[in-house]
Amino acid sequence: MSKPDLNVNIGKMKLKNPVMPASGCFGYGEEYASYFDLSRLGAIVVKGTTREPWPGNLPPRLAETSAGLLNAIGLQNPGAVEALAKIRTLAHYGVPVILNVAGHSADDYCEVIKFFAEEKAVEAFELNVSCPNLTAGGMAFGTDPEIVYRLTSRAKQLTDKTLIVKLSPNVTDIAAVALAAERGGADAVSLINTLLGMAIDISKKEPVLANVTGGLSGPAVKPVALRMVWQVSAAVDIPVIGMGGICCAADALEFILAGASAVAIGTALFTNPLTCLQAIDGITAYLEENVVATVKEIVGLARKNQAQKREENQCGKS
Amino acid sequence: MVNYEILAHEEVAADAKYIVLAGKIAAVPGQFLQVRISETNDPLLRRPLSVHDCHENSFSLLYRIAGRGTAMLAQKKTGDNLNILGPLGKGFPHTTLPTALLVAGGIGVAPLFYLARCLAEKGKKVVFLFGARQAEALYRRRELAEIVSELHLATDNGSTGLHGPVTELLESFWEYQVKFEIYACGPALMLQEISRLAAGHDRDVHVSLETQLACGVGACLGCVVADRTQPGKYFRVCSEGPVFNSKVVF
Numbered sequence: 001m002s003k004p005d006l007n008v009n010i011g012k013m014k015l016k017n018p019v020m021p022a023s024g025c026f027g028y029g030e031e032y033a034s035y036f037d038l039s040r041l042g043a044i045v046v047k048g049t050t051r052e053p054w055p056g057n058l059p060p061r062l063a064e065t066s067a068g069l070l071n072a073i074g075l076q077n078p079g080a081v082e083a084l085a086k087i088r089t090l091a092h093y094g095v096p097v098i099l100n101v102a103g104h105s106a107d108d109y110c111e112v113i114k115f116f117a118e119e120k121a122v123e124a125f126e127l128n129v130s131c132p133n134l135t136a137g138g139m140a141f142g143t144d145p146e147i148v149y150r151l152t153s154r155a156k157q158l159t160d161k162t163l164i165v166k167l168s169p170n171v172t173d174i175a176a177v178a179l180a181a182e183r184g185g186a187d188a189v190s191l192i193n194t195l196l197g198m199a200i201d202i203s204k205k206e207p208v209l210a211n212v213t214g215g216l217s218g219p220a221v222k223p224v225a226l227r228m229v230w231q232v233s234a235a236v237d238i239p240v241i242g243m244g245g246i247c248c249a250a251d252a253l254e255f256i257l258a259g260a261s262a263v264a265i266g267t268a269l270f271t272n273p274l275t276c277l278q279a280i281d282g283i284t285a286y287l288e289e290n291v292v293a294t295v296k297e298i299v300g301l302a303r304k305n306q307a308q309k310r311e312e313n314q315c316g317k318s
Numbered sequence: 319m320v321n322y323e324i325l326a327h328e329e330v331a332a333d334a335k336y337i338v339l340a341g342k343i344a345a346v347p348g349q350f351l352q353v354r355i356s357e358t359n360d361p362l363l364r365r366p367l368s369v370h371d372c373h374e375n376s377f378s379l380l381y382r383i384a385g386r387g388t389a390m391l392a393q394k395k396t397g398d399n400l401n402i403l404g405p406l407g408k409g410f411p412h413t414t415l416p417t418a419l420l421v422a423g424g425i426g427v428a429p430l431f432y433l434a435r436c437l438a439e440k441g442k443k444v445v446f447l448f449g450a451r452q453a454e455a456l457y458r459r460r461e462l463a464e465i466v467s468e469l470h471l472a473t474d475n476g477s478t479g480l481h482g483p484v485t486e487l488l489e490s491f492w493e494y495q496v497k498f499e500i501y502a503c504g505p506a507l508m509l510q511e512i513s514r515l516a517a518g519h520d521r522d523v524h525v526s527l528e529t530q531l532a533c534g535v536g537a538c539l540g541c542v543v544a545d546r547t548q549p550g551k552y553f554r555v556c557s558e559g560p561v562f563n564s565k566v567v568f
Contacts, residue, residue: 025533025538031533031535031537055551058544059543059552061539061540061541061542062530064361064362064530067359069363069532071538073540218362267532270362270532
């Protein structure tokens with residue numbers, strides 16, 4: 001049997017496999033380039049970028065939790081001009097680059113998209129309407145379906161590149177927000193961003209994070225993320241990029257079986273920089289073991305199987 | 319990421335251990351290693367530990383049992399493997415001066431021990447000022463005494479050496495006629511005080527900082543400290559440090 005086909009399409013992007021690093025955990029790629037061959041990735045998702053440089057939040061910005069990590073980086077980034085220079089250095093890897101776009105206002109997001117609209121170095125935009133560490137923009141946008149719809153529509157008018165909307169889990173009905181993004185013209189949705197949380201230092205008797213609250217990521221959030229990918233992929237017709245606590249191929253496969261066309265790996269990279277490569281290899285091995293020719297065949301398979309089972313049970317009852 | 323076998327793992331005090339690992343690493347003094355504590359997801363992050371010493375076919379770490387992660391590390395036995403990422407970060411800068419003054423507070427001795435040995439081997443005069451809460455926390459001071467030119471001790475409770483902070487030991491050195499380089503590692507307040515005193519004498523100090531890290535390679539921006547020379551700018555402790563000129567961080 002020939003090697004399984006790992007190709008997936010996200011909007012106009014053709015990815016040679018469904019595995020990418022998650023924005024915010026991978027800088028602009030350079031930090032991890034000495035640890036593994038970036039050309040093996042399905043895509044490279046770079047840091048949330050704003051038009052002008054952002055300083056980020058005051059430290060402390062990190063708090064480790066049980067099987068998780070709280071962060072309140074606050075989208076520190078060097079701004080569009082310096083980001084572009086960094087992104088251009090990634091061209092020789094031959095991997096599509098997805099730019100995570102951030103801002104305080106709708107105009108901010110549009111300025112970033114306009115700046116990169118004609119840049120070949122960027123193949124897709126990921127609208128970050130889900131950063132929990134901002135007072136304006138970020139999650140404040142992503143929790144309101146109407147704002148998500150309007151921002152997505154505006155962004156869509158500015159670019160022909162693939163447009164992804166990154167969703168916040170800090171909502172009651174994430175499918176409603178995903179549908180708003182789809183209605184606004186998004187080519188895909190990615191989820192989840194971090195869950196809002198906090199930690200308190202009992203010796204100092206004050207919050208650990210200078211920002212008080214932060215975003216929770218890591219294995220601790222995986223069941224929540226998986227449930228949301230399941231719900232969103234049932235609701236929308238556009239591809240879903242699943243993420244949240246993926247640490248290995250088995251975790252990635254859970255998301256794919258739940259309905260994700262591709263997956264992103266974030267926090268796990270901090271412990272094991274090779275997690276993306278190991279996930280690619282593990283997915284390949286799984287497809288071989290299960291005699292499946294293409295990864296596309298197992299996208300959402302758990303839902304199909306579950307639906308079939310339910311149908312059988314109902315037939316059995318009648 | 320490489321697995322290294324533990325050759326020895328000894329208690330140096332009730333709250334600190336010394337661990338020797340088999341293998342060769344190309345570390346300069348001041349660099350650190352990201353040590354994986356557990357194969358499971360808890361604790362999730364690696365623990366950054368300074369390279370305490372480095373030889374041809376082995377290297378060592380000295381750590382204080384400060385929380386759950388280091389308590390779990392303390393349980394590892396001779397023959398176990400430790401998964402390590404690194405060496406990481408930028409180490410202590412070289413000095414062209416013949417004399418170096420090293421100032422350690424408690425577990426801050428960890429990276430300065432390796433620096434002291436390297437400087438001594440280069441023929442430099444190494445004056446080591448070592449302070450801690452009590453004598454027991456002057457970790458590996460006997461081994462240190464064998465490699466440095468002068469070792470001056472201070473304890474907060476007066477159990478050994480000067481009764482007072484290590485910064486008091488510094489006083490007599492400002493009048494020193496020879497020029498010397500200053501390196502320091504220890505609690506943030508100690509480093510801040512040394513930096514303040516040094517600035518008063520128009521001197522710089524190379525300080526090694528400790529903050530919570532996540533990635534250790536400069537990607538996550540979680541470990542930053544403010545750049546005092548540029549408002550709104552930060553340094554990544556893991557990749558632009560952990561050693562900084564005191565003037566830019568204090």
